Structure formats: C-alpha cells, structure tokens
Amino acid sequence: xxxxxxxxxxxxxxxxxxxxxxxxxxxxxxxxxxxxxxxxxxxxxxxxxxxxxxxxxxxxxxxxxxxxxxxxxxxxxxxxxxxxxxxxxxxxxxxxxxxxxxxxxxxxxxxxxxxxxxxxxxxxxxxxxxxxxxxxxxxxxxxxxxxxxxxxxxxxxxxxxxxxxxxxxxxxxxxxxxxxxxxxxxxxxxxxxxxxxxxxxxxxxxxxxxxxxxxxxxxxxxxxxxxxxxxxxxxxxxxxxxxxxxxxxxxxxxxxxxxxxxxxxxxxxxxxxxxxxxxxxxxxxxxx
Amino acid sequence: xxxxxxxxxxxxxxxxxxxxxxxxxxxxxxxxxxxxxxxxxxxxxxxxxxxxxxxxxxxxxxxxxxxxxxxxxxxxxxxxxxxxxxxxxxxxxxxxxxxxxxxxxxxxxxxxxxxxxxxxxxxxxxxxxxxxxxxxxxxxxxxxxxxxxxxxxxxxxxxxxxxxxxxxxxxxxxxxxxxxxxxxxxxxxxxxxxxxxxxxxxxxxxxxxxxxxxxxxxxxxxxxxxxxxxxxxxxxxxxxxxxxxxxxxxxxxxxxxxxx
Amino acid sequence: xxxxxxxxxxxxxxxxxxxxxxxxxxxxxxxxxxxxxxxxxxxxxxxxxxxxxxxxxxxxxxxxxxxxxxxxxxxxxxxxxxxxxxxxxxxxxxxxxxxxxxxxxxxxxxxxxxxxxxxxxxxxxxxxxxxxxxxxxxxxxxxxxxxxxxxxxxxxxxxxxxxxxxxxxxxxxxxxxxxxxxxxxxxxxxxxxxxxxxxxxxxxxxxxxxxxxxxxxxxxxxxxxxxxxxxxxxxxxxxxxxxxxxxxxxxxxxxxxxxxxxxxxxxxxxxxxxxxxxxxxxxxxxxxxxxxxxxxxxxxxxxxxxxxxxxxxxxxxxxxxxxxxxxxxxxxxxxxxxxxxxxxxxxxxxxxx
Numbered sequence: 001x002x003x004x005x006x007x008x009x010x011x012x013x014x015x016x017x018x019x020x021x022x023x024x025x026x027x028x029x030x031x032x033x034x035x036x037x038x039x040x041x042x043x044x045x046x047x048x049x050x051x052x053x054x055x056x057x058x059x060x061x062x063x064x065x066x067x068x069x070x071x072x073x074x075x076x077x078x079x080x081x082x083x084x085x086x087x088x089x090x091x092x093x094x095x096x097x098x099x100x101x102x103x104x105x106x107x108x109x110x111x112x113x114x115x116x117x118x119x120x121x122x123x124x125x126x127x128x129x130x131x132x133x134x135x136x137x138x139x140x141x142x143x144x145x146x147x148x149x150x151x152x153x154x155x156x157x158x159x160x161x162x163x164x165x166x167x168x169x170x171x172x173x174x175x176x177x178x179x180x181x182x183x184x185x186x187x188x189x190x191x192x193x194x195x196x197x198x199x200x201x202x203x204x205x206x207x208x209x210x211x212x213x214x215x216x217x218x219x220x221x222x223x224x225x226x227x228x229x230x231x232x233x234x235x236x237x238x239x240x241x242x243x244x245x246x247x248x249x250x251x252x253x254x255x256x257x258x259x260x261x262x263x264x265x266x267x268x269x270x271x272x273x274x275x276x277x278x279x280x281x282x283x284x285x286x287x288x
Numbered sequence: 289x290x291x292x293x294x295x296x297x298x299x300x301x302x303x304x305x306x307x308x309x310x311x312x313x314x315x316x317x318x319x320x321x322x323x324x325x326x327x328x329x330x331x332x333x334x335x336x337x338x339x340x341x342x343x344x345x346x347x348x349x350x351x352x353x354x355x356x357x358x359x360x361x362x363x364x365x366x367x368x369x370x371x372x373x374x375x376x377x378x379x380x381x382x383x384x385x386x387x388x389x390x391x392x393x394x395x396x397x398x399x400x401x402x403x404x405x406x407x408x409x410x411x412x413x414x415x416x417x418x419x420x421x422x423x424x425x426x427x428x429x430x431x432x433x434x435x436x437x438x439x440x441x442x443x444x445x446x447x448x449x450x451x452x453x454x455x456x457x458x459x460x461x462x463x464x465x466x467x468x469x470x471x472x473x474x475x476x477x478x479x480x481x482x483x484x485x486x487x488x489x490x491x492x493x494x495x496x497x498x499x500x501x502x503x504x505x506x507x508x509x510x511x512x513x514x515x516x517x518x519x520x521x522x523x524x525x526x527x528x529x530x531x532x533x534x535x536x537x538x539x540x541x542x543x544x545x546x547x548x
Numbered sequence: 549x550x551x552x553x554x555x556x557x558x559x560x561x562x563x564x565x566x567x568x569x570x571x572x573x574x575x576x577x578x579x580x581x582x583x584x585x586x587x588x589x590x591x592x593x594x595x596x597x598x599x600x601x602x603x604x605x606x607x608x609x610x611x612x613x614x615x616x617x618x619x620x621x622x623x624x625x626x627x628x629x630x631x632x633x634x635x636x637x638x639x640x641x642x643x644x645x646x647x648x649x650x651x652x653x654x655x656x657x658x659x660x661x662x663x664x665x666x667x668x669x670x671x672x673x674x675x676x677x678x679x680x681x682x683x684x685x686x687x688x689x690x691x692x693x694x695x696x697x698x699x700x701x702x703x704x705x706x707x708x709x710x711x712x713x714x715x716x717x718x719x720x721x722x723x724x725x726x727x728x729x730x731x732x733x734x735x736x737x738x739x740x741x742x743x744x745x746x747x748x749x750x751x752x753x754x755x756x757x758x759x760x761x762x763x764x765x766x767x768x769x770x771x772x773x774x775x776x777x778x779x780x781x782x783x784x785x786x787x788x789x790x791x792x793x794x795x796x797x798x799x800x801x802x803x804x805x806x807x808x809x810x811x812x813x814x815x816x817x818x819x820x821x822x823x824x825x826x827x828x829x830x831x832x833x834x835x836x837x838x839x840x841x842x843x844x845x846x847x848x849x850x851x852x853x854x855x856x857x858x859x860x861x862x863x864x865x866x867x868x869x870x871x872x873x874x875x876x877x878x879x880x881x882x883x884x885x886x887x888x889x890x891x892x893x894x895x896x897x898x899x900x901x
Contacts, residue, residue, distance in 0.1 A: 123308025
C-alpha cells in the first residue's frame with residue numbers, strides 16, 4: 001500500500017479518465033448553465049448579449065411558476081411517501097423472508113428497471129385512460145356510469161411515478177434491512193420487547209440510512225421526471241420538468257429555461273437537505 | 289406461508305409492478321386498429337407493420353449502437369475509477385464516491401439541458417453523436433462504479449498478498465486473481481449500463497440530432513399522436529431485446545460466477 | 549537453506565513507531581515465534597520480512613543479502629495468512645500450481661511436487677475441490693501446502709491457527725511443528741497465544757510496544773522472564789515480596805519471604821536489605837493439610853477443570869496465591885492449608901516498586 005502511495009502518479013492513471021470525463025461533460029456544463037441563466041433573452045436567437053437577473057425576478061414575480069413548483073414538490077412528496085409505504089413491506093419480505101421464490105420476487109422488483117420509462121408510462125396510459133382497461137372493466141361490471149378521471153391529473157401521475165420509482169425505494173431499504181443482524185431483534189425480544197417495539201427501537205433506527213437513501217432517490221427522480229408527467233398529465237397538468245423542457249425545445253428560451261431548471265433543482269436540493277436534517281434529528285432523539 | 293397478510297400484500301405489489309408491462313405486451317397482439325379491451329382478436333400484424341417501419345428500425349439500430357459504445361466506455365472508465373476508489377483513494381475516498389455518483393444524484397433533466405447548452409457552447413452541437421454518447425456515459429457511469437466497487441470491497445487484500453508471496457507480479461495478480469474475482473461486479477455493472485443507456489429518455493431527447501433518435505424517443509413521439517397497437521409491438525420488442533441481453537450475459541459471460 | 553538476520557528494523561506510521569529498532573538473528577532451519585499482545589508490532593515485523601510493508605529503517609538479510617528493496621514477489625517466501633487467503637475461484641490443485649507457474653516449473657515436475665506436498669498435508673484426494681468445499685482445518689493445510697510447494701527460502705505464518713476451534717488448534721500445532729522439522733525450513737511464526745509459541749518454537753521473541761522484550765528458548769522465557777510484564781504475559785504468576793539477605797551459591801541470592809529463606813535465581817546483583825519481588829508460578833506450589841510447615845493459609849476458592857484444579861489461597865500474611873495442582877490431592881474450599889514452594893519455583897523479578 002505504501003509502495004503504491006509512493007509511486008504517486010501510478011494509481012492516478014486509474015482515476016484520470018473519470019476525472020476528465022466528469023470535468024468536461026458534467027462540471028463545465030453545469031457552470032455554463034449557471035452563467036446561461038443570467039443571460040439576456042434573445043430575439044430570434046437562444047440568448048442575447050449582456051447579463052441580467054431578470055430571469056429569476058420573472059420567476060419569483062409570477063405566481064404561476066411558484067404554484068407549479070409547489071405542485072411539483074407535492075407530487076414528489078406524495079410519490080415518495082407512497083413508495084415508502086408500499087415498498088417497505090416488500091423490502092422486508094425480500095430481506096428476511098424464507099420464501100421459496102425469493103429469486104423470482106427479486107426479479108419482479110427489478111423488472112421495471114429493465115423496461116424503459118417510456119414503455120412503462122405507456123402501459124399506464126393503457127390502464128388509466130378514459131377508455132382504458134380499468135375504466136372499461138369497471139363500467140362493464142356496472143360499478144360506474146362515467147369513466148373515473150384517472151389520467152390527465154396529479155393522481156395518474158403519482159400512480160405511474162410510484163410504479164416507475166418503486167424499485168429505487170425497495171432496493172436500498174432491502175439492503176439496509178439485510179445489514180441488520182436478525183439476532184439483534186431476537187435479543188430485543190428476549191429482553192421483553194414486543195415484536196413491534198423491537199422493530200421500532202432496534203431495526204428501524206439501524207436501517208434508517210437505507211430508508212433515507214430510498215426516499216431521497218425517489219424524491220429527486222420524481223422531481224425531474226419528464227416522460228411520465230408528460231404522457232400521463234398531457235397538456236392539463238404540467239410539472240416543472242415538463243415546463244422547463246418545453247420552454248427549451250418549443251420556444252428556445254435558453255436563459256429562461258436555465259433559470260427554471262436551476263430553481264427546480266435548488267428547491268429539490270433544499271428539500272433533501274431539510275429531509276436529511278429532520279430525519280436525523282428525530283432518530284437521534286429516539287436513541288438513548 | 290408464515291405471514292399470510294404480508295405475503296398477500298407483497299403479491300399485490302408485484303402485480304402492480306408487472307401490470308403495465310403485461311398490458312403493453314398483451315396489447316401488441318391486438319388485431320384492431322386501436323387499443324381496445326377486450327382485444328378484437330389476436331394478430332401479429334402490428335409486428336409486421338413495425339418491422340417495415342424504417343423510422344423505428346433505424347431508432348433500434350441507433351439505440352443499440354449508442355448503448356454498446358456507452359457501455360464499453362463507461363465500463364472501462366468506471367472499473368478503473370472503482371479500482372482507484374477502493375485501493376488508492378485514501379482520504380479522498382468520500383470525494384471520489386460523491387463525484388462518481390453525482391450524475392445519479394443530479395436531476396437528469398438538468399444534466400441533459402446543461403449538456404445540450406454545452407455542446408452548442410463548444411461548437412459541436414448535435415450534428416455529431418459526441419454529446420449523446422457523453423451523456424449516456426455520464427448517466428451509466430455510477431452504475432458501473434457502484435457494482436464494481438461493491439465487488440472490490442469484498443475482495444480480500446490478503447488474496448493479493450498471497451499471490452505476491454507466491455511470486456506473481458502486478459499484472460499477473462490483476463489478470464489471474466483480481467479480475468476473475470470481481471468479474472461478476474464488472475459484468476453486472478456493464479449490464480446495468482447497457483440497459484440504462486438503451487432505455488434512457490431525457491438525455492437522448494435533449495441531445496438527439498437529426499436522424500439520431502433512439503427507440504424511446506421515437507416511441508414517445510409516436511405516442512403523442514398515434515394510438516395504434518404498433519407502439520405496443522415496438523415496446524414488446526424492446527423488452528425482449530433487453531431480456532435477451534440479460535440472459536445472454538448471464539449464460540455466456542456469467543457461467544463461471546456460479547462456480548464458487 | 550536460509551539464515552535470516554534482522555538488524556535495527558524500524559517501521560514508523562506518521563510519528564508512531566510500530567516497530568522500534570528490533571534485531572533478531574534466525575538460524576537456518578530454526579522455528580521462531582514473535583509473541584505479543586495485539587498492536588505490539590509482531591505482524592508489522594512479519595509483513596516487513598515478507599515485503600508487504602516497507603521498512604522505515606534497518607536491514608533484513610536472507611543469507612547475508614539485504615532484501616529490504618526486493619519486492620515481496622521476488623523474495624521467495626512462503627506465507628500462510630490468518631484467513632488462509634486461498635483463491636476462491638481456483639481448485640486446491642490450481643491454488644498449489646499458482647506459485648509454481650510463476651516460477652515457470654515444467655508440468656511434470658509441477659504435478660509431482662503438488663502430489664508430494666498434498667500427501668504431506670494429508671489431502672491426497674482433495675485436489676479438485678474448491679476452497680469453500682473444505683473445512684477450516686483442511687483450508688489451513690491447503691494454505692500451508694501452497695506456501696511449501698514453492699520450496700521457499702523461509703516460511704512465514706501470521707496467526708494461522710486463530711480461526712480454528714480449540715481442539716483442532718492443538719492438533720495443528722503439532723502438525724505444523726512436525727512438518728517444519730521434516731522440511732527443515734526457517735520459519736517465523738506470529739501469534740498472541742503464548743501456549744502456541746511455547747509448544748512450537750525453538751526460540752520465542754516476546755514483543756511489547758514495538759520493541760523486543762526478551763528473546764529465548766520457551767523454558768527461558770517462562771522460567772526466567774526479564775520483567776513482570778513478560779512473566780504475566782506468558783502465564784499466571786504469583787508475586788511475593790521479599791528482602792535480599794545476601795549472595796548464595798552459583799549466582800543465586802538468598803531472599804527472605806513469607807516462605808522463609810530461599811536461594812533464588814537472579815540475573816542481577818542486589819545489595820542486602822533491598823526489597824525485591826519474586827515470581828512464583830502457580831503449578832510450582834504444593835498444598836498440604838494444615839500443620840506441615842511452610843506458609844499457613846486458607847483455601848478461599850477451588851475450581852475443578854478435569855486435568856488440573858485451581859485454588860485461591862489467602863495466606864495469613866495477607867497475600868493471595870493462585871495455585872494449580874493435579875487433582876490427586878483432595879483439599880476443599882475453606883480448608884486450612886500449609887503452602888510449600890521449592891526454591892527453584894521462585895525467580896527474582898527485580899527490585900520492588
């Protein structure tokens with residue numbers, strides 16, 4: 001190990017390609033987009049000469065965008081919360097279950113990852129549409145007269161987003177639970193804790209990092225999701241990501257689009273920081 | 289089953305996970321012109337239509353090409369970075385990890401936009417595939433890194449020392465000891481990279497040039513205006529292609545994984 | 549074969565001196581143990597001999613040739629690791645062949661050498677097994693075989709028995725020692741288990757805090773420890789207060805203690821009247837029923853463990869003794885006893901502090 005350190009340059013060769021790649025194609029573009037967000041809007045060109053803070057003042061001045069940010073955050077939070085509730089028991093069973101078909105179940109959890117997001121969202125349009133499978137079935141059974149509004153609203157988006165990102169919740173939590181020695185639970189129960197108390201006081205705090213990772217991942221992913229809201233929300237419900245992309249692709253307003261994208265990302269990052277703070281504080285109190 | 293409620297609940301979740309995929313596959317065999325249920329008879333006509341659709345066929349070729357190139361590049365770069373991270377990073381370990389995972393943690397939309405502006409800023413634009421491939425390498429890199437570094441972490445340094453004590457030089461140790469033992473991680477990472485690249489949308493959407501649409505983009509465009517089951521046929525073929533890649537890499541490359 | 553000489557070997561990590569200027573000469577074919585608590589520098593020393601750690605200062609010579617700048621893979625050592633470090637993706641045969649391939653040994657010779665060494669470690673029929681198909685003891689023997697098959701200059705073992713259960717560990721001690729004698733290879737063995745070091749080694753090097761506390765034959769270390777720390781590390785010891793009376797025959801000192809006046813072995817000279825500490829091993833003490841001379845005391849506890857019995861005896865003079873005897877005497881808890889200790893059971897540790 002020391003020999004390697006002394007050679008110094010040798011090992012750096014290993015990291016150099018990644019550093020160059022990230023430097024050129026990640027860091028420089030991000031610096032560039034920050035600069036872009038302060039440029040003047042152009043007339044017939046993507047951006048004009050000179051700099052301005054106008055893109056940001058426009059954002060804060062217009063309640064339409066603030067409202068849309070709130071809407072996007074709300075969809076993200078809802079998606080994350082539902083993913084957690086839906087995914088935790090599955091993660092638990094995968095981590096601790098002694099079932100025969102564990103490999104198959106694991107494959108099922110992974111399966112959405114193997115299928116593109118466009119295809120999965122497409123599947124949901126088939127299921128949720130006014131003439132879709134669910135509404136047809138329910139009408140056919142005489143349970144409803146008019147189709148339920150499942151698509152072109154926040155509900156449809158959340159359902160599809162939960163599906164799309166559920167594996168990202170289940171996998172880290174499963175890893176977290178697997179990292180907790182089952183004998184700790186037995187120990188807690190031998191000391192008189194109920195199954196629930198043992199879970200709450202022992203297992204939950206220990207697999208917190210997995211839960212946090214899953215929540216943050218799902219939240220960030222759903223904030224920047226474009227395909228699903230675009231296909232399921234249609235023109236009626238737009239999330240920030242959709243607005244941003246449209247601003248760039250359809251109207252070529254680069255500085256404005258940059259400002260919007262950055263505001264969305266900064267808000268998302270703030271939420272993550274707040275979430276991390278809150279959860280850690282809470283669990284610290286829970287610990288003796 | 290020991291806990292029937294939990295089991296039932298999980299089965300429901302699995303059904304939920306599978307439902308939209310099964311629906312798409314099912315819809316592709318619909319003989320009718322529209323996505324109706326129950327289907328108006330079974331037919332492969334939409335597959336025939338699809339195979340004669342040049343736009344889709346070109347998109348498949350583009351997708352496979354980009355995914356292959358991105359996998360090779362990010363597989364190599366990511367494996368090297370993982371080697372550095374586990375064995376040499378020292379106190380820079382956390383920095384390296386965060387940097388390598390950054391493309392996964394940053395919103396893909398933002399990365400895609402930033403990259404788009406950047407390729408224009410440096411004057412290459414979207415006329416070449418450089419921007420698109422770079423984007424795919426970026427977003428697949430974390431998956432290679434995670435997989436390879438996980439298998440490196442479980443690589444016992446005393447194996448390397450043992451090989452040294454037996455007289456093996458650096459290259460031999462890498463080739464005969466380390467590589468075979470981290471192979472599952474490398475293959476897993478490359479597999480992930482390929483699938484992510486093959487399926488990714490946002491990056492390709494922003495960075496596509498004229499005539500360089502990938503399959504997901506073409507499908508997305510199609511879905512905005514058309515409702516025929518051809519899209520379902522396209523999707524099914526895409527799913528099958530992914531499955532083939534998974535199975536082939538498992539059978540051909542992964543055979544030795546199971547030997548120990 | 550090979551003679552190893554270590555001269556003022558030092559290893560510093562930052563400001564810490566993990567190994568602090570140690571010198572050892574290891575004779576050809578000698579079995580030497582580095583014994584000490586964890587963190588004493590014994591493993592670091594072994595790694596420097598192997599070439600896995602660079603020496604900060606000092607020399608390591610194999611047959612007079614300094615190997616400090618020779619990389620591990622060129623030092624021609626055989627090493628057995630604590631966790632065996634068998635290559636999990638190779639069969640036993642492939643594991644053994646690896647070192648021979650590195651030396652470009654021809655196939656037929658390779659085959660015969662592997663067969664011979666497998667026979668030696670009694671694993672004849674196991675060559676096609678993978679390591680995870682072997683028990684701990686078998687893996688251990690494969691590791692040993694892999695190190696020996698290359699016919700190295702020296703054999704290095706890093707706590708090789710630490711992961712085995714107690715019974716197997718005792719068997720392997722004898723096995724390794726016998727094998728080493730048969731092969732006649734210079735061997736350095738690292739352990740924190742004093743019994744292991746004692747039974748296997750020609751000489752034991754006791755290390756504390758990166759320095760050598762004492763080098764000597766096992767009996768030397770056990771019976772004539774340089775200081776209290778060593779005495780306590782290599783076994784149980786009772787400390788008895790005494791006062792020097794004068795010189796006795798053959799370099800011994802007459803010392804007065806609760807056991808009366810005895811002639812005690814000592815390395816150094818002390819002026820009459822000096823307060824000293826004597827060590828007395830538990831198994832050297834003899835207990836007799838009350839009223840038979842010696843020091844008087846009372847048994848406060850008795851622990852039966854089959855081959856021996858441990859007693860705690862409170863002497864009337866206030867000291868507490870730990871006594872180990874064969875279970876052929878029947879003395880019960882609470883009995884009053886006469887405690888006897890032969891003169892050669894004592895050792896003069898040093899002036900009392």
